[in-house]
Amino acid sequence: MDRAARTTPPRMARKIRGLSDRAIAWIFVAPTIFLLLAINIFPLIWTIRLSFTDFRANRPNAEVSWVGLRNYERILNDPEIWQTMQATAHFLFWTLSFQVLIGFALAWLINAKFRGNNFWTTVIVLPMMLSPAVVGNFWTFLYQPQIGLFNYVVAFFSGTDPTSFSMIAEVALAPWAIVIVDTWMWTPFVMLICLAGLRSIPESIYEAAECDRASKWRQFWTITVPMVLPFLMLAVLFRGIENFKMFDLVVQLTGGGPGSTTELTSINLKREAFEKWRTGYASAYAVILFVTVFGLASIYVKAMNKVKER
Amino acid sequence: MSSAAVIGPSRRLKWIAGLLVVLYALITLVPLLWIIATGFKTSPDSIAYPPKVFFEPSLEGYVNLFTTQTRQTAGAIAEPATWYERIVNGKGMVITGPSRFGERFMNSVIIGFGSTFLSVFLGTLSAYAFSRYRVPLKDDLMFFILSTRMMPPIAVAIPIFLMFRSLGLSDTHAGMILLYTAVNLSLAVWLLKGFIDEIPREYEEAALIDGYTRFQAFIKVVLPQAATGIASTAIFCLIFAWNEYAFAVLLTSGTAQTAPPFIPTIIGVGGRDWPAVAAGATIFLVPVMVFTIVLRKHLLRGITFGAVRK
Numbered sequence: 282m283d284r285a286a287r288t289t290p291p292r293m294a295r296k297i298r299g300l301s302d303r304a305i306a307w308i309f310v311a312p313t314i315f316l317l318l319a320i321n322i323f324p325l326i327w328t329i330r331l332s333f334t335d336f337r338a339n340r341p342n343a344e345v346s347w348v349g350l351r352n353y354e355r356i357l358n359d360p361e362i363w364q365t366m367q368a369t370a371h372f373l374f375w376t377l378s379f380q381v382l383i384g385f386a387l388a389w390l391i392n393a394k395f396r397g398n399n400f401w402t403t404v405i406v407l408p409m410m411l412s413p414a415v416v417g418n419f420w421t422f423l424y425q426p427q428i429g430l431f432n433y434v435v436a437f438f439s440g441t442d443p444t445s446f447s448m449i450a451e452v453a454l455a456p457w458a459i460v461i462v463d464t465w466m467w468t469p470f471v472m473l474i475c476l477a478g479l480r481s482i483p484e485s486i487y488e489a490a491e492c493d494r495a496s497k498w499r500q501f502w503t504i505t506v507p508m509v510l511p512f513l514m515l516a517v518l519f520r521g522i523e524n525f526k527m528f529d530l531v532v533q534l535t536g537g538g539p540g541s542t543t544e545l546t547s548i549n550l551k552r553e554a555f556e557k558w559r560t561g562y563a564s565a566y567a568v569i570l571f572v573t574v575f576g577l578a579s580i581y582v583k584a585m586n587k588v589k590e591r
Numbered sequence: 592m593s594s595a596a597v598i599g600p601s602r603r604l605k606w607i608a609g610l611l612v613v614l615y616a617l618i619t620l621v622p623l624l625w626i627i628a629t630g631f632k633t634s635p636d637s638i639a640y641p642p643k644v645f646f647e648p649s650l651e652g653y654v655n656l657f658t659t660q661t662r663q664t665a666g667a668i669a670e671p672a673t674w675y676e677r678i679v680n681g682k683g684m685v686i687t688g689p690s691r692f693g694e695r696f697m698n699s700v701i702i703g704f705g706s707t708f709l710s711v712f713l714g715t716l717s718a719y720a721f722s723r724y725r726v727p728l729k730d731d732l733m734f735f736i737l738s739t740r741m742m743p744p745i746a747v748a749i750p751i752f753l754m755f756r757s758l759g760l761s762d763t764h765a766g767m768i769l770l771y772t773a774v775n776l777s778l779a780v781w782l783l784k785g786f787i788d789e790i791p792r793e794y795e796e797a798a799l800i801d802g803y804t805r806f807q808a809f810i811k812v813v814l815p816q817a818a819t820g821i822a823s824t825a826i827f828c829l830i831f832a833w834n835e836y837a838f839a840v841l842l843t844s845g846t847a848q849t850a851p852p853f854i855p856t857i858i859g860v861g862g863r864d865w866p867a868v869a870a871g872a873t874i875f876l877v878p879v880m881v882f883t884i885v886l887r888k889h890l891l892r893g894i895t896f897g898a899v900r901k
Contacts, residue, residue, distance in 0.1 A: 302724055305805055309720035313713050313776055314732070320773035321739040324750035331750070338753060378704045387615060393600040395609030404616040407623060409894075410883045414836035415872050418855040419626050422865055428638045430625055443640075465619060473891050478637045516900060526743040529836035533855055547837075551746045555841060560749060567746030574741050 325571075333563035337557040352565035362566075364541065365549040371456055372463070372531075372545060373524050377517055379464040384471025385513065389505075391472070392479040402476070404470045413466065417533035420462050424448040424534075447534050453544045462523065471516045478512030479484050479505070509591075514585045518578065525574055546570055592819060592879065593689055626876065629869035631893050637865045638752075646685050647889075650865025651678050655859060656692050656874075660684040664859075684860075692871055701831060702849055706771035707828040711821060713772070714779025719809060721780070722787040723795075736777045737896065744837040754805040762843045770838055775828040776900040778896060785897035786820025787813065833879060 332352055336345045356362055387405065391398050408416070423431040424446045438442035448458040482504065490500045528547040531537070537544035537552070545550075550570065554563035600608070629637050630649040654675045662758030663683050664684060671677040679686050720726055721733060751770065752761070761876050798808040814821075840852040852870045857864060886893065 291851070301742055302805065304722035306726050307721040310718035310726060310732070310900055311779060313717040314738070316769070316773050317736060317739055317776060320770060321742070321747065324754065327753070328746065328749035338749070383615075384875050387612060390608040390612050393605050393608035395612070396606040397609070398612070399887075401609075401612050401616045403614075405619055406858060406887070406890060407880055407883055408619060410830055410834075411876050412836065412851050412878050412879070414832035414834075414840075414851040415854050415875055416622075416626075419869065419872055420622065422629070422863075422868075423625065427640055428642065430621070430642050433640075433642050465622070466874075469619075470894060474895065474899055507754075512899065515895065519895065522741055526747060528743070529851075533836075539604065547743050547745045550743070551818065551841070554745065554749050560753075564749055567743070567749060570743055570746055571741070574743070575738070578741060 298316050306538045308318065319396075328564045328567050331561050332568050333562045336561045337558050338554075338560040348561065351568070352562045355562065356569060361541070365544050366545055368456065368541075368543060369527075369545045372459060372527065372543075375457075375460045376463045376467070376524055377520055379460065379470045380471045380520060381465070381513060381517065383427065383468045384516070385475045385509070387468070388475035388479055390475055402473075406473065408466045409469045411466075413530035414533050416466065417462060417530040420534055421449060424458060450539055452539055452542050455535050455539055459534055462534060463527070463530060466530070467520060467523075470520065471513070474512050474516040475509055478509035478581065482508045482514075484521055511585065511589045514581075514588060518581055518585065521581070522574060522578060608869055614788075623876075623880075623894040626869050626872050630867055630873045632642070632869075634859070634864065634866060637860075651682075652864070652870035655855070655864055655867040655869045656680050657690055658686045659688050659690050661687050665818050666777075667790075671691070683883070690854065692850075694876070695850045698764070698843075698847055699849040699851075701890055702767045702847070703769040703829050703832040704773060705764065706775060706832045706864045707825050709768065709772040709782075709824045710775035710779045710828050714783050714824065715814075715817070715821060716782050718783035718787050721784050723792065733781070736780050739773075740777050746843070748838060748841045751838075752842060762845055762847050764847050767843060767849070769846050770842070771835060774835075775831055778831070778893075779824055779828055780891060782897060783817070784819060785892065785900065786817050786824070789820075792815045797886070823886055823893065826886050827893040830879055830882060835901075846882040 283345075304575060313333075314429050317424055333347055333349060334345050335348050335352075337343065355446040392403055420431075422427050426432050426447045426449070429443075431448065432446070435441075436445075446454060448454045486504055487500060490504060495503070526547055527545055528551070532548055532551075535543040537548040542548075550563055550566050553566060628644075628646075630652045631650070632643070632646055633649045634644050635649050636646045637652075648757065656677070658679065659680055661684065665684050666757065671680045674845070676686060712776055721729060726732065748899050753873070755761040755766050758895075759764075760769070794812050795808045798812045799805070801812065834851065835849075836851040840851045843849065854868060854875060859867060883890070
């Protein structure tokens with residue numbers, strides 16, 4: 282915005298041959314806006330419209346009637362959806378906690394600048410860039426009782442029998458199976474952002490604290506943590522939104538099972554929309570999810586800006 | 592304590608930090624190495640107990656990945672002509688033809704590169720306009736572009752599914768390219784705006800004084816300066832389109848299906864053929880690993896939409 286004030290002075294603009302600045306600006310921006318309107322906003326409006334009907338996409342010729350707010354009412358009173366929300370909350374809470382703790386610890390260790398830290402950072406980052414569906418699918422192999430590497434290693438260190446437990450088939454373990462894989466995959470994301478935060482702290486602050494004879498422990502809590510906090514909050518925002526939308530990894534890992542223990546909102550929504558074909562109902566569900574993400578995200582961003590201003 | 596030791600971490604701390612990070616990196620690498628290793632195992636080796644770390648490498652998984660086979664009938668034993676026929680015949684099977692993997696992989700390449708080209712092309716134009724001109728409602732438009740990312744893909748998929756069905760775009764390359772372009776545009780615009788903001792506008796102004804038109808200045812001055820930024824944005828878009836699963840699984844089934852929904856459906860004869868799955872995953876994941884290493888300097892910027900720059 283500060284740059285906008287410095288746009289070409291008017292006299293020079295008049296001298297320029299060819300298209301005017303305004304025309305170029307519009308020609309350059311228009312295709313993007315058009316495409317986003319066509320593929321994002323138009324569908325959103327359509328979803329809102331559908332959410333007030335009992336339309337079913339697998340019966341395009343059946344008569345569609347307006348049902349008012351009935352879809353919304355039914356969703357908010359559906360115990361199954363509340364169970365789904367609970368599974369999502371469990372997933373969000375634990376993945377974010379683990380990723381923040383491990384990610385921050387790793388960043389702090391890497392910031393000690395030991396030899397080869399850049400190389401090892403790149404190695405750690407690898408899982409994050411891979412296809413969650415393909416990797417998630419392979420993790421079901423690692424989780425196999427008997428032949429799976431994960432079970433073998435856990436059994437080896439705990440002295441139990443590798444066939445005695447199944448991470449993805451047991452109600453008690455499946456929610457943790459998805460937390461483990463997501464943590465494995467996305468801890469590097471939090472780590473990278475924390476690392477940027479740590480590197481943004483000027484050395485001089487520590488030098489000043491050292492002169493005041495502040496202990497290392499105090500320096501950590503009064504300098505390091507507050508300075509990294511805005512970065513950490515940004516990482517949590519990104520991960521929170523992504524994990525609220527989580528679909529590919531979990532659908533491949535557990536498919537929402539056993540029963541519906543790991544049926545996160547997106548998986549549940551897919552079931553309603555593309556298996557039960559209750560399009561109107563699913564549209565209302567989608568609208569509720571969107572409003573939830575958007576609402577939570579804006580509250581969070583407000584809180585984040587307050588922390589930044591301190 | 593000497594003054595030099597006060598500021599930087601001590602040698603012992605560095606050593607411990609390095610050790611812990613390397614340990615984490617090695618653990619995190621195990622699942623990826625296991626994918627690559629499993630691709631080179633024979634079927635019995637892949638499901639052996641205890642899991643085999645050392646084994647005789649075999650290309651069976653790769654051959655199974657690219658071919659379809661049936662059980663050999665006693666009458667039709669032809670002399671194996673090639674090395675891969677020998678592998679298959681050794682198991683009492685005959686090759687009946689190529690599998691669909693090659694086709695699916697090519698779909699991923701076409702859709703990935705197509706959408707990357709389009710989103711970087713459109714993204715560069717609008718990023719330039721947002722960076723250099725007074726576009727009305729600029730901040731709102733930029734936020735609108737970003738907010739399109741907050742929607743769970745399944746929620747948008749319902750109307751897009753209906754829209755594509757009525758436009759005849761379901762299960763076509765063109766449809767998927769358009770869709771991924773729209774999804775990637777937000778990333779492209781935000782990242783590229785950051786890169787273009789960093790190019791001093793004095794260069795363009797000098798070119799304008801030399802008699803270039805605005806458009807010529809854009810092509811001959813800005814684009815070459817932004818080349819690194821454009822290249823890394825392109826890689827991010829490519830990785831996203833490459834990894835995408837939710838839209839692909841809902842909107843494609845036959846002709847335009849990409850590899851992520853296909854790889855999890857690879858099944859062998861009698862139980863899942865894990866070496867073939869791992870072989871497919873390896874071919875699919877290794878390019879992304881290479882790109883990640885190439886991109887490592889811009890990684891942070893890419894994953895935070897340009898919010899954090901090192």
